[in-house]
Amino acid sequence: AQTVTQSQPEMSVQEAETVTLSCTYDTSESDYYLFWYKQPPSRQMILVIRQEAYKQQNATENRFSVNFQKAAKSFSLKISDSQLGDAAMYFCAWSLANTDKLIFGTGTRLQVFP
Amino acid sequence: DSGVTQTPKHLITATGQRVTLRCSPRSGDLSVYWYQQSLDQGLQFLIQYYNGEERAKGNILERFSAQQFPDLHSELNLSSLELGDSALYFCASSVATGVLNEQYFGPGTRLTVT
Numbered sequence: 001a002q003t004v005t006q007s008q009p010e011m012s013v014q015e016a017e018t019v020t021l022s023c024t025y026d027t028s029e030s031d032y033y034l035f036w037y038k039q040p041p042s043r044q045m046i047l048v049i050r051q052e053a054y055k056q057q058n059a060t061e062n063r064f065s066v067n068f069q070k071a072a073k074s075f076s077l078k079i080s081d082s083q084l085g086d087a088a089m090y091f092c093a094w095s096l097a098n099t100d101k102l103i104f105g106t107g108t109r110l111q112v113f114p
Numbered sequence: 115d116s117g118v119t120q121t122p123k124h125l126i127t128a129t130g131q132r133v134t135l136r137c138s139p140r141s142g143d144l145s146v147y148w149y150q151q152s153l154d155q156g157l158q159f160l161i162q163y164y165n166g167e168e169r170a171k172g173n174i175l176e177r178f179s180a181q182q183f184p185d186l187h188s189e190l191n192l193s194s195l196e197l198g199d200s201a202l203y204f205c206a207s208s209v210a211t212g213v214l215n216e217q218y219f220g221p222g223t224r225l226t227v228t
Contacts, residue, residue, distance in 0.1 A: 045206070
């Protein structure tokens with residue numbers, strides 16, 4: 001069975017600094033998708049960034065970028081120039097290509113200090 | 115605002131009771147997903163419907179059932195409720211299925227079973 005592991009229950013960063021959240025996954029599949037979702041205190045789940053496994057180039061969305069290491073089954077999220085509004089729970093998720101069932105990790109709570 | 119609406123926002127009920135959670139997807143979205151977020155189990159995929167048909171099933175209990183109606187709204191029915199069913203239930207929607215498409219999450223329904 002596929003699993004997603006987030007080994008950092010909590011992380012903190014100073015405003016304007018950079019932070020990296022870790023995610024590893026276990027799968028025997030070769031074609032899949034990976035996602036990072038943000039859940040602020042409002043509880044709304046918001047997609048931050050996504051990556052297709054067949055793409056070697058790491059995805060980037062403004063201040064958010066990923067480091068996708070397929071062989072190592074690692075998918076970390078880098079947040080640059082951290083802002084107070086980035087404070088939230090961050091969930092890493094995996095889905096098999098051509099399906100929509102998301103398997104989530106346990107989440108990392110990110111605190112941002114001024 | 116994701117465009118996905120869920121009602122009610124909060125629900126408090128007693129063990130053994132039955133409740134119905136409602137979800138209206140974004141305009142034009144054909145796929146609806148249900149997720150459960152609890153302290154014990156984290157975020158779990160329950161079930162997916164696409165254009166009225168069940169598309170994928172996750173760890174959904176037999177006491178739970180769902181359907182998607184011709185107008186594409188969906189309902190999740192939870193019966194014989196137990197204390198452990200207390201959780202945040204999310205509905206998400208997407209345009210299609212089987213491709214890399216973003217799932218837009220609703221604000222969730224907080225269910226408390228006493």
